[in-house]
Amino acid sequence: MLLAPCPQQLAAGLESAIAARSPLLGRVIHGVILRFLSPSIPSFLLNHLVNLYAKLDLPIAASGVLSSHPSPSVVSWTALLSGLVQNGRFTPAIAQFSQMLRSSVAPNDFTFPCAFKAAGSAQFPSFGRQVHSLALKSGLVADVFVACAALDMYCKTRQNSDARKVFDEMPVKSIVAWNAVMTNAVLEARPLDVARAFVSLRRDGGCYPNSITLCAFLNASAGAGEACRSAGEQLHGFVFRAGFAPDVAVGNALIDFYGKCRCPDAAGQVFQGILSRNGVSWCSMITAYAQNSAEAEAFAVFLAARREGWPPSDFMISSVLTTCAGLTGVDLGRALHAVAVRSCVDGSVFVGSSLVDMYGKCGSVEEAEGMFDEMPVRNLVAWNAMIGTYAQQGLADEAVAALQAMPVAANHVSLVCAMAACSRGGLVERGLELFHSMMPNYGIAPALEHYACAVDLLGRAGREEEAYRLIKTMPMAPSPSVWGALLNACKMHSKVELGKTAAENLLMLDPTDSGNSVLFSNMLAAAGRWEEATEVREEMKLVGVRKEPGCSWVSWRNQVHVFRAKDRRHERDKEIRAELARLEMEMRAAGYKPETRWALFDLEEEEKEGEVMYHSEKLAVAFGIIWVPPPVPVRVTKNLRVCGDCHTAIKLISGIANRDIVLRDNVRFHHFSQGRCSCGDYW
Template identity: 35%
Template sequence: MHSGKLPCTLSVFPAKPLAAVTAIPQFPENSRALILEQCKTTKDINQIHAHLLKTRLVLNPAVAENLLESTAILLPSSMDYALSIFGEMEEPDSSAYNIIIRGLTYKQSPHEAVLMFRKMLESSVEPNEFTFPSILKACSRLRALREGEQVHAHFVKCGFGSNGYVENTLIHMYANCGRVEVARRVFDAMLTRDVVAWNSMFAGYTKGECWGEVSKLFCRMRESGVCFDEVTMISVLTACGRLADLELGEWISEHIEANGLQKNLPLMTSLVDMYAKCGEVDTARRLFDQMGQRDVVAWSAMISGYSQANRCREALDLFHEMQQRAIVEPNEVTMVSVLDACAVLGAFNTGKWAHSYIKKKKMKLTVNLGTALIDFYAKCGSVDSSIEVFTNMDTKNVYTWTALIQSLASNGQGKRALDFFYMMRGKNIEPNDVTFIAALAACSHAGLVDEGRSLFFSMTKDFGIEPRIEHYGCMVDILGRMGLIEEAYQFIKNMPIQPNAVVWRTLLASCRVHKNVEIGEASFRHITILEPAHSGDYILLSNIYAVIGRREDALRVRSQMRQQRIKKAPGCSLIEIDGVVHEFLTEDDGHLDFKEIYSTIEDMMKQIKSAGYEPNPADARLDAEEDYQEASVSHHSEKLAIAFGLIRTPPGTTIRISKNLRVCTDCHNATKIISRVYNREIIVRDRNRFHHFKDGSCSCNDYW
């Protein structure tokens, strides 16, 4: 039996042609049916090949090409066999070359397909209309634009410039090589366009994320009276989701329902994804629940929809349901959405489990997946784990580096963040505007004023990046943190763009730390001009007065809050215990274990008072009676979460908490002492930054 490559001593073709060919009666005249339809394994083809060698039928080009097609295209892992047969053919024609080029292209050897095409031209074998689609697909997969352009020129020269099938693959090739505008010129020049041509152009725009062009092209398609199909609608629904074009998305939804297409799984999945990305998450879930069958793409679309809508608990609930009920396994998209949800909730244990699952399934640590892991660990305060993931990634882009720099900066490791920034520059990776926000934040946390100024001016001078309002805000924070309040104030007044309330609020927070009443009052006035001041602004101003002993002014500001019915947003803290995220509100009594929690709070307050803690009544609820103010501050949401963590975790375990508001002064002071008294590291992520409490001190150096 023949197997693999033919030995070099065996010649399939004799030196001289035979006068007659001996026929075997059992061998059918139509060899195509036998070779292409009945040969299911390499063993089958070996037996047929042996007959063809013995009977010399292999000399018949049609028979040999059937053999080639079976080994090059139909049977798996038999490309080498096909190449050995092809190599023994004395003068293979264009059909034989086409089969080999097509086989190499479809069996993930596009480079060899291009080389075979060159050999075809060098052998003076003229390509035909069946040659060009395969070789263009090979160029597309390689993103070989130069070679693709040469093939384009060649088929125009050969007179195939108006062949619709060739033009469709040409559109795909240009789009895949990043030249979507050239693809559009090819499309516009086509004499006739069927739905395949339109879909090729839609696919090109989708590949280039030109969502607006997808929408406009679909409108033109409808105006042209061309009937669209499911493939068209999937591309357009994807664009609707990215553009938040709910009106067009709903029009397609009505078309799907009117034409009874609800059983088309990819189409319904795209519809679910569109509704979720347009903010209609409940509609997306209703459609998802109605689907008779769901693949991993459908589950991922719905989980991603919840995550992007900041309904992260529902995202994790659905993920757990997927694990329990579905027979499909999560893919990269699923895991990225799960990690994003864990990052928002601070669900450290669930995210760690997700990371273990990724390792167990040997999922490739792509840029998207690796960056999601870095961000997750960063938002749970586990910086060393972020760095470990970063180090293990084979491929990194500017977003990966930015995520790590931001991770270090927000966790109070400014100098380390800048080390990675300069390491990135050393690898010739260009920072973007978000990278500079992270680097400037690092300067702020590290107290590096001169470094911050240098980076700020370098943005425009060296990289052509015009500073946005966020960059100006970072500079105000850098100057304010170091007590340069007057310089920060002048910096804002000299800004070439209108400062927003966030910039003035940043300066107001600096005035609280450095007890600058005059500029603090000016900052507050600017905030109230730009937008209605919220409770945090009043509390910051009140605290400025309080820390310098102007108690009457502090009380006056709080009285203004009451008169204007401005309520302090309720504090909310999250803590994950054994994979379950528990939520606490200020003065919460809705938790199942609230009696045990409040008992622990009482004991905890006694112990930290003995260690030097003094309650700050200024942080009590505004409407709290004077004799209840101390109890009010002891029942803030993060204190309840910390108490629950002390109850439910072993001694010495790190307690991780996520909070919706800025940590108040009282809770910050209390948590420092709790970390020392109970010998616990406590990581609190508030609205602005991370606080790593350990041994009675905080990573923010009491500036937040």
């Protein structure tokens, strides 16, 4: 005869099933309970069964056990509610809480936090207020956990005045309450409120900050960027004094803070000081370098993580993929793609979106489209990456088609990318139609970025006066990007007087940006107004604004070869110049004549021809033709906009040398092949 098992042992077995996340083990024990103890199953065992099924996200089974309970107590209902909330089933949790009240079971100090969390997560502030009222009537709102849960609910549902009242009325403000105030302010992008709360916490003296408090403050400072850099640095000092330096979570938050405040070296020092790094540490460091255009350093951190045995997670892969465009490394990106496939993270929406973005920024539209088509799930980021890829290539029809095909609601980034594609592809009316239909069709009010795109659209098409009228009707003050778009258009079409107006407004807003002054000076020089151009450059020297030197580079065999105008420092300089001389001879035979208007100094005509012939992009292309074997395309990147003479010359070179040349400047990609460019001479 079999002996009935001990109920306490069965309860322990059910807890083991929860810990092991094993529904099978739980059902086996449930079967044993039914066989040996039914119909007189102890109440505490039924509570354990409800807890088992609720925690393992089997709500139907949990509700079934609860309905079979002869007299379910508050413990039974709380076990069900807790499991539903933990598994993100907030609406059913609210329904079950209401059912509990209809069953005349009064909630306790464990039930209320579950109900508050369900209301906050489901964004049901009206239900949350009813729960708060019930907690007040029952006298349990004085409990620190119930009060903190009510506070968190009001914060999450953006009922800030009610949240403040709850916080002020709390008899004892625990660190949990302070953290709730600060973390929710971080989520709502209110960095000043986070700073005020931290200062109040320190002055209050009732409790001491913990790692969550410090991370919240650092996240707020990072979100505010350089404006809150000083506050974050002061907190770094407090971290050392308070003994939080060894805490890996705080260290990771410091890395993120310094990365977003443009201090990658400081982030690196924090990273080196973390003794027990986790995966977040490595990803944060990679991202900090990538955000600050330190692509080589970011990739070096990724390699160091691999050497130390860290598996390439989806976040790590997606972070390091952003470096490939800066390194002009489509081959590097392909290698990372292979790593993602081997690590079985290529199906992640984060990795997929990053791969689409990487291939697009490296100029490989076909591979970007292939990756996009293979993604099992496409979110808004993936669609924006694909539209952005088309925009960089000037493929306006494809970008607009992708925007219209989106199964998710477009956001402001989607529209910026589509309008930029129309601008670069010459679809002026289609781009303006998108701009004017933003509010009626998408419910998005045009922001500064959209106005900048609209001005660029009109300006590229030679409609500068219309663009200027649009600027004057803007509901907000024009930004530097808006005036910059107009100035660039005036330079392209030699509208000097209007360009001077744009430049004056632009330099008032951003006098320290060398690009603005250089663009203004170049416009005057191209129009032959040398004295005024010289005055602008002299003024730049007086105020200490230094011009960013133009340079072009080619990545080949794990090396980056950088060239500047008239550069003679390359070890292969003689061969490069000989190749360029040969190409020039053949170009002239084909009818090429240097466009000396792109020589921005007042020189004799012959000197101007020599000036434009040795621009950095021509030197880089000549090097690529010599050293990059066909049929591999020659890939050149330039940090400034390609000049018109170089564009014409490279078109001819692609036909003479029978080579595909991909040039990426700071505006878009140019694919040269057989004497033609993908931009159709509209850029």
